[in-house]
Each structure stands twice: as structure tokens, then as C-alpha cells.
Amino acid sequence: MEKICLWVSQPHFGFLEIAKLMGIGSIVVELEHGTFDLATLDQFLAMTRALGVRTLAKVIATTTEAIQQALDFGADAVVIPHLLGVDHVREITQAAKYPPHGIRSYTGGRVYGYGRPAADAFDRENRRTKCYAMIETSESLEDVEKIAALPNVDGIFPGPSDLSLSRGRGAYSFSAADLFDLTRCARAAQTCGKPWVMPAWTPEERAFGAKEGAELLVVASQSMTIRAGLSATLGALRQEKILA
Numbered sequence: 096m097e098k099i100c101l102w103v104s105q106p107h108f109g110f111l112e113i114a115k116l117m118g119i120g121s122i123v124v125e126l127e128h129g130t131f132d133l134a135t136l137d138q139f140l141a142m143t144r145a146l147g148v149r150t151l152a153k154v155i156a157t158t159t160e161a162i163q164q165a166l167d168f169g170a171d172a173v174v175i176p177h178l179l180g181v182d183h184v185r186e187i188t189q190a191a192k193y194p195p196h197g198i199r200s201y202t203g204g205r206v207y208g209y210g211r212p213a214a215d216a217f218d219r220e221n222r223r224t225k226c227y228a229m230i231e232t233s234e235s236l237e238d239v240e241k242i243a244a245l246p247n248v249d250g251i252f253p254g255p256s257d258l259s260l261s262r263g264r265g266a267y268s269f270s271a272a273d274l275f276d277l278t279r280c281a282r283a284a285q286t287c288g289k290p291w292v293m294p295a296w297t298p299e300e301r302a303f304g305a306k307e308g309a310e311l312l313v314v315a316s317q318s319m320t321i322r323a324g325l326s327a328t329l330g331a332l333r334q335e336k337i338l339a
Contacts, residue, residue: 127176140205144205153173157183173225174227174292175187176229178232179235193218232258255294290311
């Protein structure tokens with residue numbers, strides 16, 4: 096299930112362990128809309144590293160501090176929301192890479208084994224960690240081909256709901272217009288030889304993502320999986336006549 100990913104908004108350590116036991120190898124940690132604070136994020140990313148779960152951290156803001164904190168705590172990638180045109184993306188994504196490619200500053204700790212980094216440590220960290228540009232505004236979609244080509248952008252991550260709102264369509268529904276925008280994002284990444292991630296909550300979205308070669312399919316949120324589990328349990332109880 097290497098292409099399957101879950102969206103995690105709350106620092107529930109048991110949920111993480113269960114996901115790993117079930118074969119889930121990647122998660123998106125939602126920092127913008129989730130309930131993580133810095134202390135719980137630090138602990139949670141320590142556990143994802145210990146379990147070997149690849150973690151994409153959707154940072155809280157387009158600031159150097161927000162991007163660096165996620166990477167310093169051990170995230171394998173950052174997903175950056177609220178990006179505008181190519182010039183904005185070029186500026187913001189510098190925080191995800193050490194010089195000479197960016198402006199990320201050094202701190203010791205987990206990433207370097209709590210010791211002094213080796214001579215090639217920063218080059219290796221630049222290669223290891225990935226920076227995904229969220230395409231969720233009209234401005235970023237307009238420049239998506241240029242954004243995908245930026246050296247500090249390692250991949251493209253569409254935000255379908257906000258993109259639909261930004262484009263004046265209201266709620267996202269995987270309509271023909273939504274599909275057109277998502278296809279443009281996918282093709283922009285493919286043209287540059289870079290991966291892209293598909294938020295794929297429905298069978299139709301998953302089929303599209305698979306067809307267009309998405310690196311990861313984000314198939315369910317934390318709350319969706321809990322609701323589905325409760326729904327299945329209550330359905331079984333009704334079949335057993337324990338519930339009316």
C-alpha cells in the first residue's frame with residue numbers, strides 16, 4: 096500500500112500505531128486546520144520516524160518559521176498552502192532548503208542524531224526532504240507550470256476544495272471544471288518529471304489519480320476512518336437486532 100496515504104488532523108498516537116499495523120506507510124499531518132501544537136508535533140514526528148511512517152507536514156502558514164519547524168522536528172516533506180504566483184512560491188520555498196539552494200537555517204537535534212552534522216549532511220537533507228507546493232488559488236493555478244519547474248519545488252499537491260472556491264465555483268464536487276484544473280496540475284508535474292499527490296476521497300477521484308500517475312492517493316481523513324468504523328459497528332448491531 097505504498098501509494099496509500101491518510102490525512103491526520105489530531106495527534107492521536109494510537110491512531111498512528113493502528114494505521115502502521117494496517118499497512119499504511121504515509122500520512123499527511125494537518126497543521127493548518129488541525130489541533131497540533133509544537134510540543135505534540137515534536138512528539139508525534141518522533142513516533143512517525145520510529146515507526147518508519149513517511150510524513151508530509153502541511154504547514155500552518157507560508158512563513159520560514161513554520162516550514163523550518165516541521166522539517167527540524169523530522170517531517171519528511173512539507174506541503175505549503177496559500178501560495179500565489181510563481182514569484183511568491185520561489186520566495187517561500189527557499190525556507191525548505193539549506194544554502195546554497197535556499198535559506199533554511201541549521202539547528203541540531205533529531206534530524207542529525209543529536210550530534211554534529213557530517214560535511215555532506217546538508218546536501219543529504221536537501222535531497223531527503225521534499226517540498227510540495229499546494230495549488231489551491233487561482234494565482235497558483237495560473238502559474239502551475241512555472242511553479243512545477245522551480246528547483247526548490249519537489250512536487251505538486253492540489254487543494255481541490257480551496258481551488259474550487261478560489262475559482263468561483265463554490266463547493267468542490269469533482270465536476271468537469273474541477274477535473275480540468277486537477278489534470279492541469281498533474282500534467283504540470285509530469286512535464287517536469289516531478290511527483291504529485293491526489294486528495295482522493297471517492298472511487299472516481301482514486302481512479303483519476305491512479306490514471307494520472309499520482310505518487311500518493313490520500314484516501315481518507317482521520318475523522319472519516321473513525322466515522323466509518325463506528326458506522327460499520329452500529330450497522331452490525333442493527334443486523335444483530337441489538338439496536339433498532
